[in-house]
Amino acid sequence: MPRGRPSCQPFRAEDEQALPNSRYILRAAAPDAIGILADVAGYIARAGLNVIESQDFGDSDTARFFIWVEFESPDGFDRATFEAGFNALAEKRSMTWSLRRKADRPRALIMVSKGDHCLNDLLYRHRRGQLGAEITAIVSNHEDGRWLAERHELPFHYVPVTRDTKLEAEDRLRQLIRETQSDFVVLARYMQVLSDGLCRELEGRCINIHHSFLPSFKGAKPYHQAHKRGVKLIGASAHYVTADLDEGPIIAQDVSPVDHRLTPQRMAEIGRDIEARVLSRAVTAHAEGRVFLNGIRTVVFE
The missing domain is CATH 3.40.50.170 (Formyl transferase, N-terminal domain)
Known part of the structure:
Protein backbone atom coordinates (compact mmCIF):
# COMPACT_ATOMS: atom_id res chain seq x y z
CA MET A 1 0.00 0.00 0.00
CA PRO A 2 1.34 3.50 -0.82
CA ARG A 3 2.80 5.36 2.14
CA GLY A 4 0.62 7.98 3.81
CA ARG A 5 -2.69 6.38 2.83
CA PRO A 6 -4.85 5.09 5.68
CA SER A 7 -6.03 1.51 5.83
CA CYS A 8 -9.48 0.88 4.37
CA GLN A 9 -10.73 -2.15 6.23
CA PRO A 10 -14.52 -2.73 6.04
CA PHE A 11 -16.30 -0.22 8.27
CA ARG A 12 -18.38 -1.27 11.26
CA ALA A 13 -20.20 1.32 13.36
CA GLU A 14 -19.87 0.88 17.13
CA ASP A 15 -23.49 -0.19 17.50
CA GLU A 16 -23.46 -2.47 14.41
CA GLN A 17 -23.35 -6.16 15.16
CA ALA A 18 -21.93 -8.81 12.85
CA LEU A 19 -24.59 -10.75 11.00
CA PRO A 20 -25.70 -13.60 13.30
CA ASN A 21 -24.95 -17.11 12.05
CA SER A 22 -28.53 -18.05 12.91
CA ARG A 23 -29.93 -16.02 9.97
CA TYR A 24 -30.60 -17.89 6.72
CA ILE A 25 -31.88 -16.97 3.26
CA LEU A 26 -34.13 -19.41 1.43
CA ARG A 27 -34.82 -18.98 -2.30
CA ALA A 28 -37.31 -21.06 -4.24
CA ALA A 29 -38.92 -21.06 -7.68
CA ALA A 30 -41.47 -23.50 -9.02
CA PRO A 31 -44.34 -23.90 -11.48
CA ASP A 32 -47.21 -21.86 -10.09
CA ALA A 33 -49.86 -23.93 -8.34
CA ILE A 34 -52.42 -23.61 -5.56
CA GLY A 35 -50.98 -24.14 -2.10
CA ILE A 36 -47.27 -23.78 -2.88
CA LEU A 37 -46.81 -20.81 -0.54
CA ALA A 38 -48.75 -22.60 2.19
CA ASP A 39 -46.51 -25.65 1.79
CA VAL A 40 -43.32 -23.60 2.17
CA ALA A 41 -44.63 -21.45 5.03
CA GLY A 42 -46.00 -24.52 6.81
CA TYR A 43 -42.71 -26.36 6.55
CA ILE A 44 -40.80 -23.39 7.97
CA ALA A 45 -43.30 -23.10 10.84
CA ARG A 46 -43.12 -26.80 11.67
CA ALA A 47 -39.32 -26.51 11.80
CA GLY A 48 -39.73 -23.89 14.54
CA LEU A 49 -38.07 -21.11 12.55
CA ASN A 50 -38.79 -17.40 12.98
CA VAL A 51 -39.46 -15.59 9.68
CA ILE A 52 -37.77 -12.16 9.55
CA GLU A 53 -38.85 -11.21 6.03
CA SER A 54 -40.79 -13.00 3.31
CA GLN A 55 -41.65 -12.04 -0.26
CA ASP A 56 -43.36 -13.97 -3.03
CA PHE A 57 -44.71 -13.45 -6.53
CA GLY A 58 -46.67 -15.50 -9.03
CA ASP A 59 -46.20 -14.56 -12.69
CA SER A 60 -49.28 -15.35 -14.78
CA ASP A 61 -47.31 -14.88 -18.01
CA THR A 62 -44.68 -17.52 -17.28
CA ALA A 63 -46.74 -19.55 -14.77
CA ARG A 64 -43.83 -19.43 -12.30
CA PHE A 65 -43.94 -18.77 -8.57
CA PHE A 66 -41.02 -17.20 -6.67
CA ILE A 67 -40.31 -17.13 -2.93
CA TRP A 68 -37.62 -15.33 -0.91
CA VAL A 69 -37.48 -15.84 2.86
CA GLU A 70 -35.08 -14.73 5.56
CA PHE A 71 -35.50 -16.68 8.77
CA GLU A 72 -33.79 -17.01 12.12
CA SER A 73 -33.02 -20.41 13.55
CA PRO A 74 -33.03 -21.39 17.23
CA ASP A 75 -30.07 -22.91 19.02
CA GLY A 76 -29.51 -26.45 17.90
CA PHE A 77 -30.87 -25.89 14.37
CA ASP A 78 -30.10 -28.98 12.28
CA ARG A 79 -29.52 -27.64 8.80
CA ALA A 80 -29.02 -31.07 7.24
CA THR A 81 -32.38 -32.29 8.55
CA PHE A 82 -34.10 -29.11 7.35
CA GLU A 83 -32.59 -29.44 3.87
CA ALA A 84 -33.52 -33.12 3.58
CA GLY A 85 -37.13 -32.38 4.46
CA PHE A 86 -37.34 -29.34 2.22
CA ASN A 87 -35.82 -31.29 -0.66
CA ALA A 88 -38.71 -33.74 -0.46
CA LEU A 89 -41.12 -30.79 -0.71
CA ALA A 90 -39.12 -29.36 -3.60
CA GLU A 91 -39.32 -32.62 -5.54
CA LYS A 92 -43.07 -32.74 -5.01
CA ARG A 93 -43.42 -29.20 -6.38
CA SER A 94 -40.72 -29.43 -9.11
CA MET A 95 -38.99 -26.62 -7.26
CA THR A 96 -35.47 -25.25 -7.61
CA TRP A 97 -34.20 -23.85 -4.35
CA SER A 98 -31.17 -22.85 -2.32
CA LEU A 99 -30.37 -22.12 1.32
CA ARG A 100 -27.42 -20.18 2.71
CA ARG A 101 -26.42 -18.37 5.85
CA LYS A 102 -26.95 -14.65 5.48
CA ALA A 103 -23.46 -14.03 6.87
CA ASP A 104 -21.89 -16.04 4.01
CA ARG A 105 -21.73 -13.22 1.51
CA PRO A 106 -21.18 -14.06 -2.18
Whole structure:
Protein backbone atom coordinates (compact mmCIF):
# COMPACT_ATOMS: atom_id res chain seq x y z
CA MET A 1 0.00 0.00 0.00
CA PRO A 2 1.34 3.50 -0.82
CA ARG A 3 2.80 5.36 2.14
CA GLY A 4 0.62 7.98 3.81
CA ARG A 5 -2.69 6.38 2.83
CA PRO A 6 -4.85 5.09 5.68
CA SER A 7 -6.03 1.51 5.83
CA CYS A 8 -9.48 0.88 4.37
CA GLN A 9 -10.73 -2.15 6.23
CA PRO A 10 -14.52 -2.73 6.04
CA PHE A 11 -16.30 -0.22 8.27
CA ARG A 12 -18.38 -1.27 11.26
CA ALA A 13 -20.20 1.32 13.36
CA GLU A 14 -19.87 0.88 17.13
CA ASP A 15 -23.49 -0.19 17.50
CA GLU A 16 -23.46 -2.47 14.41
CA GLN A 17 -23.35 -6.16 15.16
CA ALA A 18 -21.93 -8.81 12.85
CA LEU A 19 -24.59 -10.75 11.00
CA PRO A 20 -25.70 -13.60 13.30
CA ASN A 21 -24.95 -17.11 12.05
CA SER A 22 -28.53 -18.05 12.91
CA ARG A 23 -29.93 -16.02 9.97
CA TYR A 24 -30.60 -17.89 6.72
CA ILE A 25 -31.88 -16.97 3.26
CA LEU A 26 -34.13 -19.41 1.43
CA ARG A 27 -34.82 -18.98 -2.30
CA ALA A 28 -37.31 -21.06 -4.24
CA ALA A 29 -38.92 -21.06 -7.68
CA ALA A 30 -41.47 -23.50 -9.02
CA PRO A 31 -44.34 -23.90 -11.48
CA ASP A 32 -47.21 -21.86 -10.09
CA ALA A 33 -49.86 -23.93 -8.34
CA ILE A 34 -52.42 -23.61 -5.56
CA GLY A 35 -50.98 -24.14 -2.10
CA ILE A 36 -47.27 -23.78 -2.88
CA LEU A 37 -46.81 -20.81 -0.54
CA ALA A 38 -48.75 -22.60 2.19
CA ASP A 39 -46.51 -25.65 1.79
CA VAL A 40 -43.32 -23.60 2.17
CA ALA A 41 -44.63 -21.45 5.03
CA GLY A 42 -46.00 -24.52 6.81
CA TYR A 43 -42.71 -26.36 6.55
CA ILE A 44 -40.80 -23.39 7.97
CA ALA A 45 -43.30 -23.10 10.84
CA ARG A 46 -43.12 -26.80 11.67
CA ALA A 47 -39.32 -26.51 11.80
CA GLY A 48 -39.73 -23.89 14.54
CA LEU A 49 -38.07 -21.11 12.55
CA ASN A 50 -38.79 -17.40 12.98
CA VAL A 51 -39.46 -15.59 9.68
CA ILE A 52 -37.77 -12.16 9.55
CA GLU A 53 -38.85 -11.21 6.03
CA SER A 54 -40.79 -13.00 3.31
CA GLN A 55 -41.65 -12.04 -0.26
CA ASP A 56 -43.36 -13.97 -3.03
CA PHE A 57 -44.71 -13.45 -6.53
CA GLY A 58 -46.67 -15.50 -9.03
CA ASP A 59 -46.20 -14.56 -12.69
CA SER A 60 -49.28 -15.35 -14.78
CA ASP A 61 -47.31 -14.88 -18.01
CA THR A 62 -44.68 -17.52 -17.28
CA ALA A 63 -46.74 -19.55 -14.77
CA ARG A 64 -43.83 -19.43 -12.30
CA PHE A 65 -43.94 -18.77 -8.57
CA PHE A 66 -41.02 -17.20 -6.67
CA ILE A 67 -40.31 -17.13 -2.93
CA TRP A 68 -37.62 -15.33 -0.91
CA VAL A 69 -37.48 -15.84 2.86
CA GLU A 70 -35.08 -14.73 5.56
CA PHE A 71 -35.50 -16.68 8.77
CA GLU A 72 -33.79 -17.01 12.12
CA SER A 73 -33.02 -20.41 13.55
CA PRO A 74 -33.03 -21.39 17.23
CA ASP A 75 -30.07 -22.91 19.02
CA GLY A 76 -29.51 -26.45 17.90
CA PHE A 77 -30.87 -25.89 14.37
CA ASP A 78 -30.10 -28.98 12.28
CA ARG A 79 -29.52 -27.64 8.80
CA ALA A 80 -29.02 -31.07 7.24
CA THR A 81 -32.38 -32.29 8.55
CA PHE A 82 -34.10 -29.11 7.35
CA GLU A 83 -32.59 -29.44 3.87
CA ALA A 84 -33.52 -33.12 3.58
CA GLY A 85 -37.13 -32.38 4.46
CA PHE A 86 -37.34 -29.34 2.22
CA ASN A 87 -35.82 -31.29 -0.66
CA ALA A 88 -38.71 -33.74 -0.46
CA LEU A 89 -41.12 -30.79 -0.71
CA ALA A 90 -39.12 -29.36 -3.60
CA GLU A 91 -39.32 -32.62 -5.54
CA LYS A 92 -43.07 -32.74 -5.01
CA ARG A 93 -43.42 -29.20 -6.38
CA SER A 94 -40.72 -29.43 -9.11
CA MET A 95 -38.99 -26.62 -7.26
CA THR A 96 -35.47 -25.25 -7.61
CA TRP A 97 -34.20 -23.85 -4.35
CA SER A 98 -31.17 -22.85 -2.32
CA LEU A 99 -30.37 -22.12 1.32
CA ARG A 100 -27.42 -20.18 2.71
CA ARG A 101 -26.42 -18.37 5.85
CA LYS A 102 -26.95 -14.65 5.48
CA ALA A 103 -23.46 -14.03 6.87
CA ASP A 104 -21.89 -16.04 4.01
CA ARG A 105 -21.73 -13.22 1.51
CA PRO A 106 -21.18 -14.06 -2.18
CA ARG A 107 -17.80 -13.16 -3.66
CA ALA A 108 -17.65 -10.64 -6.51
CA LEU A 109 -14.90 -9.99 -9.07
CA ILE A 110 -15.03 -6.40 -10.39
CA MET A 111 -13.95 -5.47 -13.93
CA VAL A 112 -13.33 -1.90 -15.04
CA SER A 113 -11.66 0.11 -17.81
CA LYS A 114 -10.79 3.80 -17.40
CA GLY A 115 -14.00 5.30 -15.99
CA ASP A 116 -13.91 4.65 -12.24
CA HIS A 117 -17.17 6.22 -10.99
CA CYS A 118 -18.99 2.88 -10.64
CA LEU A 119 -15.93 1.16 -9.18
CA ASN A 120 -15.45 3.92 -6.63
CA ASP A 121 -19.07 3.63 -5.47
CA LEU A 122 -18.86 -0.16 -5.17
CA LEU A 123 -15.64 0.07 -3.16
CA TYR A 124 -17.10 2.67 -0.81
CA ARG A 125 -20.15 0.52 -0.09
CA HIS A 126 -17.92 -2.50 0.34
CA ARG A 127 -15.75 -0.67 2.85
CA ARG A 128 -18.86 0.39 4.77
CA GLY A 129 -20.18 -3.18 4.83
CA GLN A 130 -23.23 -2.18 2.77
CA LEU A 131 -22.67 -3.95 -0.55
CA GLY A 132 -23.92 -7.39 0.44
CA ALA A 133 -20.95 -9.03 -1.31
CA GLU A 134 -17.25 -9.50 -0.68
CA ILE A 135 -15.04 -8.06 -3.43
CA THR A 136 -12.28 -10.52 -4.28
CA ALA A 137 -10.24 -8.52 -6.80
CA ILE A 138 -10.32 -5.83 -9.48
CA VAL A 139 -9.48 -6.69 -13.10
CA SER A 140 -8.82 -4.04 -15.73
CA ASN A 141 -7.54 -3.65 -19.26
CA HIS A 142 -5.95 -0.35 -18.14
CA GLU A 143 -3.74 0.65 -15.23
CA ASP A 144 -5.90 3.64 -14.24
CA GLY A 145 -7.77 1.84 -11.44
CA ARG A 146 -4.75 0.33 -9.72
CA TRP A 147 -4.49 3.12 -7.14
CA LEU A 148 -8.11 2.58 -6.09
CA ALA A 149 -7.47 -1.12 -5.57
CA GLU A 150 -4.39 -0.34 -3.51
CA ARG A 151 -6.30 2.30 -1.56
CA HIS A 152 -8.80 -0.36 -0.56
CA GLU A 153 -6.22 -3.11 -0.08
CA LEU A 154 -7.63 -5.30 -2.86
CA PRO A 155 -5.71 -7.28 -5.49
CA PHE A 156 -5.46 -5.57 -8.89
CA HIS A 157 -4.90 -7.56 -12.07
CA TYR A 158 -3.91 -5.79 -15.27
CA VAL A 159 -5.16 -7.83 -18.23
CA PRO A 160 -4.63 -5.87 -21.47
CA VAL A 161 -6.92 -6.65 -24.40
CA THR A 162 -6.21 -6.26 -28.09
CA ARG A 163 -7.91 -7.70 -31.14
CA ASP A 164 -5.23 -10.41 -31.26
CA THR A 165 -5.19 -11.21 -27.51
CA LYS A 166 -8.92 -11.12 -26.70
CA LEU A 167 -9.30 -14.88 -26.27
CA GLU A 168 -6.14 -15.09 -24.16
CA ALA A 169 -7.44 -12.27 -21.96
CA GLU A 170 -10.72 -14.12 -21.45
CA ASP A 171 -8.86 -17.28 -20.50
CA ARG A 172 -6.95 -15.21 -17.93
CA LEU A 173 -10.28 -13.93 -16.62
CA ARG A 174 -11.59 -17.48 -16.25
CA GLN A 175 -8.44 -18.34 -14.32
CA LEU A 176 -8.88 -15.35 -11.99
CA ILE A 177 -12.51 -16.26 -11.32
CA ARG A 178 -11.39 -19.74 -10.28
CA GLU A 179 -8.41 -18.58 -8.24
CA THR A 180 -10.41 -15.96 -6.31
CA GLN A 181 -13.37 -18.33 -5.92
CA SER A 182 -15.64 -15.56 -7.15
CA ASP A 183 -19.35 -16.33 -7.34
CA PHE A 184 -20.19 -13.57 -9.82
CA VAL A 185 -18.64 -10.84 -11.97
CA VAL A 186 -19.48 -7.14 -12.12
CA LEU A 187 -18.68 -5.05 -15.20
CA ALA A 188 -18.25 -1.62 -13.63
CA ARG A 189 -17.89 0.24 -16.94
CA TYR A 190 -15.66 -2.43 -18.47
CA MET A 191 -15.48 -1.28 -22.07
CA GLN A 192 -14.78 -4.59 -23.76
CA VAL A 193 -17.42 -6.86 -25.29
CA LEU A 194 -17.26 -10.37 -23.88
CA SER A 195 -17.36 -13.27 -26.31
CA ASP A 196 -20.56 -15.24 -26.77
CA GLY A 197 -18.92 -18.26 -25.17
CA LEU A 198 -17.92 -16.39 -22.02
CA CYS A 199 -21.36 -14.79 -21.80
CA ARG A 200 -22.94 -18.23 -21.81
CA GLU A 201 -20.51 -19.46 -19.13
CA LEU A 202 -21.39 -16.51 -16.88
CA GLU A 203 -25.15 -16.61 -17.49
CA GLY A 204 -27.02 -15.29 -14.47
CA ARG A 205 -23.83 -14.30 -12.65
CA CYS A 206 -22.39 -11.38 -14.61
CA ILE A 207 -23.86 -7.89 -14.15
CA ASN A 208 -23.29 -4.93 -16.47
CA ILE A 209 -24.31 -1.25 -16.39
CA HIS A 210 -25.51 0.59 -19.49
CA HIS A 211 -27.01 3.98 -20.35
CA SER A 212 -29.96 2.09 -21.79
CA PHE A 213 -32.43 4.92 -21.29
CA LEU A 214 -30.77 6.34 -24.38
CA PRO A 215 -31.55 3.47 -26.77
CA SER A 216 -31.45 5.66 -29.86
CA PHE A 217 -27.96 6.91 -29.10
CA LYS A 218 -25.52 4.07 -29.56
CA GLY A 219 -21.79 4.31 -30.04
CA ALA A 220 -19.52 7.14 -28.95
CA LYS A 221 -20.66 10.13 -26.88
CA PRO A 222 -24.28 9.09 -26.22
CA TYR A 223 -24.90 12.09 -23.95
CA HIS A 224 -23.76 14.47 -26.67
CA GLN A 225 -26.22 12.77 -29.02
CA ALA A 226 -28.95 13.04 -26.40
CA HIS A 227 -28.23 16.73 -25.88
CA LYS A 228 -28.42 17.36 -29.60
CA ARG A 229 -31.84 15.69 -29.76
CA GLY A 230 -33.16 17.53 -26.69
CA VAL A 231 -34.03 14.56 -24.51
CA LYS A 232 -35.93 15.17 -21.27
CA LEU A 233 -34.88 12.04 -19.36
CA ILE A 234 -31.57 10.26 -19.02
CA GLY A 235 -30.94 7.09 -17.09
CA ALA A 236 -29.20 3.75 -16.78
CA SER A 237 -29.95 0.06 -16.48
CA ALA A 238 -28.09 -2.75 -14.76
CA HIS A 239 -28.66 -6.13 -16.35
CA TYR A 240 -27.33 -9.64 -16.63
CA VAL A 241 -24.88 -10.10 -19.47
CA THR A 242 -25.95 -12.21 -22.44
CA ALA A 243 -24.65 -12.73 -25.95
CA ASP A 244 -27.19 -10.11 -27.08
CA LEU A 245 -25.23 -6.94 -26.36
CA ASP A 246 -26.88 -4.76 -23.68
CA GLU A 247 -30.17 -6.67 -23.95
CA GLY A 248 -29.92 -9.05 -21.00
CA PRO A 249 -32.55 -9.38 -18.23
CA ILE A 250 -32.82 -6.05 -16.38
CA ILE A 251 -32.18 -5.95 -12.63
CA ALA A 252 -32.36 -2.23 -11.76
CA GLN A 253 -33.05 1.07 -13.51
CA ASP A 254 -33.28 4.76 -12.68
CA VAL A 255 -33.72 8.08 -14.47
CA SER A 256 -33.22 11.78 -13.91
CA PRO A 257 -35.02 14.67 -15.64
CA VAL A 258 -32.91 17.01 -17.76
CA ASP A 259 -33.69 20.03 -19.89
CA HIS A 260 -32.29 22.48 -22.44
CA ARG A 261 -30.14 24.29 -19.86
CA LEU A 262 -27.76 21.39 -19.37
CA THR A 263 -24.58 20.98 -21.38
CA PRO A 264 -23.52 17.55 -22.66
CA GLN A 265 -20.81 17.53 -19.99
CA ARG A 266 -23.35 18.13 -17.21
CA MET A 267 -25.62 15.43 -18.65
CA ALA A 268 -22.69 13.03 -18.59
CA GLU A 269 -22.01 13.89 -14.93
CA ILE A 270 -25.63 13.18 -14.01
CA GLY A 271 -25.49 9.99 -16.06
CA ARG A 272 -22.42 8.76 -14.19
CA ASP A 273 -24.16 9.32 -10.86
CA ILE A 274 -27.15 7.29 -12.04
CA GLU A 275 -24.95 4.51 -13.38
CA ALA A 276 -23.10 4.20 -10.06
CA ARG A 277 -26.18 3.96 -7.87
CA VAL A 278 -28.07 1.64 -10.24
CA LEU A 279 -25.15 -0.78 -10.49
CA SER A 280 -24.72 -0.84 -6.71
CA ARG A 281 -28.43 -1.58 -6.26
CA ALA A 282 -28.21 -4.44 -8.73
CA VAL A 283 -25.09 -5.91 -7.11
CA THR A 284 -26.66 -5.80 -3.65
CA ALA A 285 -29.92 -7.33 -4.87
CA HIS A 286 -28.04 -10.15 -6.58
CA ALA A 287 -25.77 -10.71 -3.59
CA GLU A 288 -28.74 -10.97 -1.25
CA GLY A 289 -30.40 -13.50 -3.54
CA ARG A 290 -33.32 -11.18 -4.28
CA VAL A 291 -33.07 -11.55 -8.08
CA PHE A 292 -34.72 -14.44 -9.92
CA LEU A 293 -34.37 -15.07 -13.63
CA ASN A 294 -37.81 -15.34 -15.20
CA GLY A 295 -37.31 -16.02 -18.88
CA ILE A 296 -35.90 -12.87 -20.47
CA ARG A 297 -37.03 -10.84 -17.45
CA THR A 298 -36.24 -10.84 -13.74
CA VAL A 299 -38.22 -10.86 -10.54
CA VAL A 300 -36.51 -8.59 -8.00
CA PHE A 301 -37.65 -8.49 -4.38
CA GLU A 302 -36.59 -5.09 -3.01
